Amino acid sequence: MDKKVLTLDGSWKFSFTFDNKQYQAEAPVPGNVEPVLQKLGLVDDYLPADSIYATEQFDTVDDWTYTTTFDLPELAEGWKRELVFDGIDTIAEIYLNGEKLGDCENMHMQYRFDIADKCRSAGNELTVVIRSVDLWSRAHSRDEFGMPHGGMGFYDSQTYVRKARHQWGWDNAPRLITSGIVRSVTVEDLPPKRFTDVYVYTNAVSESTISMGISYNYLTDAPSLRDLTLRVSMLDGEEILHTASHHSYFTQGLHRLSLGRDKFKLWWPSGYGEPQLYTMRLEMLEGGEVTAVYETKVGLRTLNTIHTNDMDADGNGEFVFLVNNEKVFIRGANWKPLSPMASEADVRTREGKALAELTNLNCNMVRIWGGGIYEDEAFFDYCDSHGIMVWQDFMFACEIPPTDEAFCRLVSKEAVQIIKKQRNHASMAIWCGDNENDQNLGGWGSAMSNQRPSHSVISRRILRDAVLHFDPYRDYVDSSPVYSDEYAALRGKDGRYPTEMHLYPNSLTFGDSLRNCRSKLIGETGPINFNAIAPNDAIYEREKARMERLWDSPWLGSNGAHQNDGYFTVWRNTGKDNCLRRYGRDFTFAEWKDYTLAINIICAEIFKDVLEYSRIVKWSKTGIIWWSLYDMWPMAFNYSVIDCDGNYKLPAHWIRQSQQAFLLAASRVEIGGEMSLYAANDTLTDHKVSYTVTAYGSDCQPRTIASGIVSQTKNSTSLIQRIAEPESPELWIIRWEEDGKVSYNHAFTGWTAYETMREWVKIIGRECGFLDGILELK
Numbered sequence: 193m194d195k196k197v198l199t200l201d202g203s204w205k206f207s208f209t210f211d212n213k214q215y216q217a218e219a220p221v222p223g224n225v226e227p228v229l230q231k232l233g234l235v236d237d238y239l240p241a242d243s244i245y246a247t248e249q250f251d252t253v254d255d256w257t258y259t260t261t262f263d264l265p266e267l268a269e270g271w272k273r274e275l276v277f278d279g280i281d282t283i284a285e286i287y288l289n290g291e292k293l294g295d296c297e298n299m300h301m302q303y304r305f306d307i308a309d310k311c312r313s314a315g316n317e318l319t320v321v322i323r324s325v326d327l328w329s330r331a332h333s334r335d336e337f338g339m340p341h342g343g344m345g346f347y348d349s350q351t352y353v354r355k356a357r358h359q360w361g362w363d364n365a366p367r368l369i370t371s372g373i374v375r376s377v378t379v380e381d382l383p384p385k386r387f388t389d390v391y392v393y394t395n396a397v398s399e400s401t402i403s404m405g406i407s408y409n410y411l412t413d414a415p416s417l418r419d420l421t422l423r424v425s426m427l428d429g430e431e432i433l434h435t436a437s438h439h440s441y442f443t444q445g446l447h448r449l450s451l452g453r454d455k456f457k458l459w460w461p462s463g464y465g466e467p468q469l470y471t472m473r474l475e476m477l478e479g480g481e482v483t484a485v486y487e488t489k490v491g492l493r494t495l496n497t498i499h500t501n502d503m504d505a506d507g508n509g510e511f512v513f514l515v516n517n518e519k520v521f522i523r524g525a526n527w528k529p530l531s532p533m534a535s536e537a538d539v540r541t542r543e544g545k546a547l548a549e550l551t552n553l554n555c556n557m558v559r560i561w562g563g564g565i566y567e568d569e570a571f572f573d574y575c576d577s578h579g580i581m582v583w584q585d586f587m588f589a590c591e592i593p594p595t596d597e598a599f600c601r602l603v604s605k606e607a608v609q610i611i612k613k614q615r616n617h618a619s620m621a622i623w624c625g626d627n628e629n630d631q632n633l634g635g636w637g638s639a640m641s642n643q644r645p646s647h648s649v650i651s652r653r654i655l656r657d658a659v660l661h662f663d664p665y666r667d668y669v670d671s672s673p674v675y676s677d678e679y680a681a682l683r684g685k686d687g688r689y690p691t692e693m694h695l696y697p698n699s700l701t702f703g704d705s706l707r708n709c710r711s712k713l714i715g716e717t718g719p720i721n722f723n724a725i726a727p728n729d730a731i732y733e734r735e736k737a738r739m740e741r742l743w744d745s746p747w748l749g750s751n752g753a754h755q756n757d758g759y760f761t762v763w764r765n766t767g768k769d770n771c772l773r774r775y776g777r778d779f780t781f782a783e784w785k786d787y788t789l790a791i792n793i794i795c796a797e798i799f800k801d802v803l804e805y806s807r808i809v810k811w812s813k814t815g816i817i818w819w820s821l822y823d824m825w826p827m828a829f830n831y832s833v834i835d836c837d838g839n840y841k842l843p844a845h846w847i848r849q850s851q852q853a854f855l856l857a858a859s860r861v862e863i864g865g866e867m868s869l870y871a872a873n874d875t876l877t878d879h880k881v882s883y884t885v886t887a888y889g890s891d892c893q894p895r896t897i898a899s900g901i902v903s904q905t906k907n908s909t910s911l912i913q914r915i916a917e918p919e920s921p922e923l924w925i926i927r928w929e930e931d932g933k934v935s936y937n938h939a940f941t942g943w944t945a946y947e948t949m950r951e952w953v954k955i956i957g958r959e960c961g962f963l964d965g966i967l968e969l970k
Contacts, residue, residue: 193383193385193386193484194383194485195380195381195382195383195386196381197378197379197381198262198264198378198381199376199377199378200221200260200262200318200376200377200379201221201222201377201378202221202260203218203219203220203221204218204219204220204221204258204259204260204373205218205219205258205259205260206218206219206225206228206256206257206259207255207257207259208225208253208256208257209253209255210234210249210250210253211249217231217232219372220535221258221260221376222279222372222373222374222375222376222535222538223372223373223535224281224371224372224374224533224535224536225250225256225370225372226238226247226368226370226533229247229250234250235247238368239366239368239825239826240366240755241734241755241827241828242735242737242738242755242757242760243755244361244367244753244755244756245367246367247367247368247369247370248367251324251325251326252324252326252327253324254323254324254327255321255322255323256321256322256323256372257319258319258320258322258373259317259318259319259320260317261317261318262316262318263313263314263315263316264311264312264313264314264316264379265313266313267308267381268381268383270383270384270413271381271382271383272306272308272381272382272384273306273308273379273380273381273382274304274305274306274307274380274382275288275305275307275318275378275379276302276303276304276377276379276380277296277303277304277320277373277375277377278302278375278376278377278378279299279301279302279373279374279375279376279534280296280299280303280320280322280372280373280375281299281322281355281356281370281371281534282297282298282325282353282354282355282371283295283296283297283323283324283325283328283353284297284320284321284322284323285320285323286303286305286319286320287318287319287320288305288310288311288316288317288318288319289310289311289312289316289317290317291310293305293307293310297354298354298602298605299355299356299374299534300354300565300566300587300606300610301354301605301606302609307379311379318377320373322371322372322373325349325353325369325371326349326369328353329349329351329352329353330349332352333352334351334352334594334599335594335595335596337592337594337595337643337647338351338352338591338594338595339351339591339592339632340360340591349369350591351591351594352594354587354602354603354606355369356529356534356563356564356565357563357587357588357589357590357591358528358529358532358563358564358824359532361751361753362563362752362753362754363752363753363754363759363830363831364528364754364820364823364824364827364830364831364832365528365532365563365754365824365825366754366755366825367753367755368533370532370533370534372533372534372535373535374533374534374535374538375535375538375568384411384412384413385410385411385412385413385414385476385483385484386410387408387409387410387411387474387476387484387486388409388410388411389407389408389409389612390406390408390409390486390488390616391406391407391408391612391615391616391662392404392405392406392472392488392490392616393405393615393665393666394493394665395665396494397458397492397493397494397517399453400452400453400454401450401451401452401453402450402451402452402453402456402492403448403449403450403451404449404451404490404492405447405448405449406424406446406447406448406449406472406474407444407445407446408422408445408446408447408474409444410440410443410445410476410484411443412443412476412478412483414478417440417441417442417443419478419479419480420439420441420476420477421437421438421439421440421476421477421478421480422437422438422439422440422445422447422474422475422476422477423435423436423437423474423475423476423477424437424447424449424472424473424474424475425472425475426449426451426470426471426472426473427470427471427472427473428470428471429471433455433456433470434449434451434456436449437477440476451492456470456492457492458491458492458493459491459493459579459618460493460515460516460876461515461520461556461557461579461580461581462551462554462555462556462578462579462580462853463523463554463556463579463874463875464515464518464520464579464853464874464876465876466579467491467576467577467578467579467618467619468491469489469490469491469576469577470489470490471488471489471490472487472488472489472490473485473486473487474486474487488616489573489576489618490616490618491618491619492618493515493516493618494514494516495513495514495581495621495666496513496514496666496667497511497512497513497514497622497667497669498510498511498512498514499511499512499667499669499692501674501676501679501690502676502678502679502688502689502690502691503688503690503691503711504687505686506687509689509691509712510691510712510814511691511692511711511712511713511814512713512811512814512815513557513581513621513622513814513815515581518907519811519814519907520556520581520815520874521807521810521811521814521815521907522556522557522581522713522814522815522816522817523554523555523556523557523803523816523851523874524556524557524558524559524815524817524818525550525553525555525557525558525818525820525821526558526559526561526716526817526818526819526820526821527558527559527561527564527567527820527822528563528564528821528822528824528832529564529565529824530836531824531825532824532825534565537564537565537824538568541567541568541570541571542568544570544574545838546821546822546834546838547570547571547574547575547578549821549822549838549844550575550578550580550821551578551580552848553821553844553848553851554848554851554852554853555580555851556579556580556581556874557580557581557582557583557621557815557817558575558580558581558582558821559582559583559585559672559715559716559817560582560584560585561585561589561627561820562585562586562588562589562624562626562627562672563587563589563590563627565587566587566610566613566614572614572617572619572620573617575617575619576617576618576619579619580619581619581621582619582621583621583622583672583715583817584614584620584621584622584623584624585624585625585626585627585672586606586610586623586624586625586626586655587606588626588627588629588650588651589626589627589628589629590627590628590629590631590632591626591629591632592629592632592633592643592648593626593629593649593650595649595650600650600654603650603654603655604654604658607654607655607658607659608662611623611658611659611662611663612662615662615663615666620666621666621667622666622667622668622669623655623659623663623666623667623668623669624668624670624671624672625648625650625651625652625655625656625668625669625670625671626650626651626671626672627671627672628671628672628673628694629648629651629671630645630648630651630670630671630673630674630675631671631675631694633645633647633648633675633680634675634679634680634683644677644680644681645670645671645674645675645676645677646677648670648671651671652670656670669692672692672694672715672716673692673693674690674691674692675690676688676690689710689711691711691713692711692712692713692714692715693709693711693713693714693715694714694715694716694717695709695711695714695716695717695802696716696717696718696720697720698720699719699720699721699722699766699798700769700770700773702719702798702801702802703801703805703863704863706801706802706805706806707805707861707862707863712811712812712813712814713813713814713815713816713817714802714806714813714815714816714817715817716817716818716819717802717816717817717818717819718795718798718799718802718818718820719794719795719798719831721762721763721766722763722766722767722770722791722794722795723795723829723830723831724792724795724796724829724830724831724832724833724842724843725787725788725791725792725828725829725841726823726827726829726830726835726839726841727788727792727835727839727841727967727968727970728826728835728837728839728967730826730837731826731827731828731835731836731837732784732828734828735827735828738757738760739760739764739781739784739828740781742757742760742761742764743764743780743781745757745761745764746761746765747761747762747765748761748762750762754827754830767787767791770791770794771787771790771791771794771946774790774794774943775790775943775944775945775946775949776945777946785968786946786950788968789842789950789953789968790946790949791829792841792842792843793842793949793953795841796842796843796846796847797846797940799818799833799843799846799847800846800847800849800850801859802816802818803816803818803847803850803851804850804855804857804859804870804872805859805860805861807850807855807857807872807874808859808861808870808872808909809909810872810908818833818847820833821833821834822834822835822836823835824836833847839967840965840966840967841967841968842953842966845957845962845965845966849937849938850937852937853873853874853875854871854872854874854875854881854904854930854935855871855872855874855937856869856870856871856872856883856902856912856926856928856935856937857869857870857872857926857937857939858870858885858915858924858926858937858939859939866914866917867914867917867939867941868912868914868915869883869898869911869912869913869914870909870910870911870912871902871909871910871912872909873904873905873906873907873908874907875906875907876906876907877906878903878904878906879903879904879930880901880902880903880930881901881902881928881929881930882899882900882901882928882929883898883900883901883902883912883926883927883928883929884896884898884899884927884928885897885898885899885915885924885925885926885927886924886925886927886959887918887922887923887924888922888923888924888952888955889918889920889922890920890944890945890948892948892951892955897915897916897924898913898915900913917941918941920942920944921940921941921942921943921944922940922941922942923938923939923940923941923955923956924938924939924940924941925937925938925955925956925959925960926939927959936959936960936961938956938959938960940952950969953966953968953969954966954969957969
């Protein structure tokens with residue numbers, strides 16, 4: 193018997209009190225309050241480009257009230273009826289027919305309420321009252337260990353609240369402390385006999401067999417368990433490839449399978465093979481009759497890491513992912529919510545456009561950043577079926593969480609719920625305690641000197657224990673990056689270095705810092721204080737006035753939020769320094785179009801260098817997860833390589849080239865060293881290709897400077913040849929062909945006048961087949 197679901201999504205009555213006035217309207221569920229405020233004329237633009245105060249006046253509204261009515265069918269005997277909220281942002285009270293059902297205090301959690309004895313057949317009235325997190329926080333003060341993102345002040349109310357961290361403002365997000373019923377509301381009728389928790393895992397892969405386990409919990413109203421039989425089937429489409437049955441002696445159990453590799457294919461990340469999925473069907477029979485069925489898609493693979501916290505002074509240390517016992521080089525992107533409002537972010541994720549870019553850009557991993565939200569099933573379903581491994585941060589970022597018992601208990605409930613929701617996905621690669629909290633505890637200026645990373649109760653005990661108890665076949669790391677106490681105390685003076693690092697050096701010396709970075713895995717990287725520009729006229733018009741006003745301004749103080757004028761001046765002056773260094777000139781505001789291309793070439797080359805250098809020194813580097821894929825709102829410039837409307841910035845085109853699973857690349861192992869041609873093979877297949885390298889000088893005339901045939905063994909990198917460089921910078925177009933498929937890459941041997949670089953970009957676009965996609969040239 194399947195559960196029955198009635199959706200309550202749709203238009204709800206909405207009311208609130210603001211400035212001593214009562215307002216009423218209709219509001220969509222799922223939805224956030226700001227679009228309704230805009231329709232009521234209370235706010236013009238709740239996402240302005242240049243103000244962090246646009247919605248501050250609503251931070252203390254304490255009665256965002258949603259109401260709907262609904263009818264219900266008769267509840268079958270023995271069945272259970274639950275009211276389910278998949279997401280409320282954030283502090284809320286729930287009432288049904290005037291009776292309080294309970295409270296919600298975590299936007300990251302699903303809340304369930306038993307309503308079998310509290311509802312009627314017709315005219316049920318459901319009311320949700322969402323409270324001000326600012327006012328709630330005043331009554332729930334943190335302990336002295338806790339510290340919010342950004343230090344004290346405008347961010348301080350966030351510390352104790354389980355709410356998306358980006359809402360208080362970030363360099364990638366607007367300040368929008370929003371509210372709303374942000375995910376679906378349903379009534380579920382649950383049969384008396386059903387599976388509840390089911391955990392599916394692959395624990396071993398050999399040359400001939402795949403070993404997997406299924407842990408389950410079965411709920412039944414039968415007093416005797418004498419006639420229970422469990423049946424497990426593995427299907428490919430409609431074809432049953434394997435089935436087995438055995439007597440079940442208890443409502444909880446474990447079933448182990450040994451599957452032959454002659455019949456079953458493994459799941460592989462993109463580039464390393466096909467992400468094969470099967471349907472696992474679990475059935476319980478009582479007296480020969482099927483009473484419960486559970487089905488899920490599964491990928492048969494082992495996925496684990498070899499990692500230590502530190503590199504030592506002698507270079508010993510590791511952080512590498514293994515899939516089915518094979519090392520995998522990580523080509524990944526960081527993922528932020530696709531909108532500052534969770535309800536809209538979910539819609540955009542389900543649309544699939546942004547997810548498809550992970551495949552288009554040749555990624556095999558995506559990291560869900562801890563400053564956002566836990567993504568829903570559509571995200572993981574896509575990653576499962578497209579071979580995209582998922583690094584999942586728990587939702588903490590750049591902060592020091594409190595340690596008191598109530599907060600720890602709430603976080604534990606959140607973690608267990610999220611783990612159970614996501615653990616059966618083949619794409620789930622690793623759990624991570626947070627984003628950059630260890631750096632706070634490891635010595636950022638705002639932290640107290642006697643704090644150490646191991647003092648974090650949340651990451652070292654609460655979250656680690658949750659993974660150990662409910663997903664023991666998947667790895668966990670305490671933070672990204674992890675700082676050991678020893679490294680934090682001495683900051684590397686004894687030769688220690690984290691094995692995974694977020695690399696954001698000065699853009700003028702990025703290449704040197706990259707080559708001096710001893711970490712194995714780079715979990716975030718890209719140009720800092722100096723980001724690619726969105727070639728988007730509508731976004732330009734949004735920010736034009738501020739940009740023109742501040743174009744020639746000196747550096748102003750910045751709190752790190754994009755909407756802050758100081759943040760713009762940091763970006764603009766860093767860009768000016770870079771243009772003077774690379775092109776020998778700056779640009780006026782009237783030359784915005786040229787400035788856009790000039791800046792984006794520099795940013796694109798930084799991404800290209802970090803990706804290709806790391807691949808040619810594989811396994812000294814084991815992967816790159818660059819920052820980041822998609823802007824969450826309209827921004828003239830930001831770290832993301834695709835704007836919020838889905839338009840590529842120039843770095844996206846370069847990244848797509850550099851992340852081809854089989855790649856020829858021209859790069860330098862050392863700054864100032866020889867430019868050499870390398871083959872990087874991130875597949876489990878040997879490749880044999882013919883290649884040519886064509887050079888273009890300032891006259892933009894082609895000449896062939898190298899050609900040949902190269903054979904490259906699986907999952908390896910090697911030097912093909914050294915190529916003599918000319919005295920003046922050149923563009924090199926690298927072309928290779930295998931079995932009729934032609935692929936391309938490019939390299940600049942140096943920097944020259946902007947006008948020449950612009951012509952070279954046109955050549956790259958034309959020769960590599962994406963000239964029409966380079967919006968900077970339009």
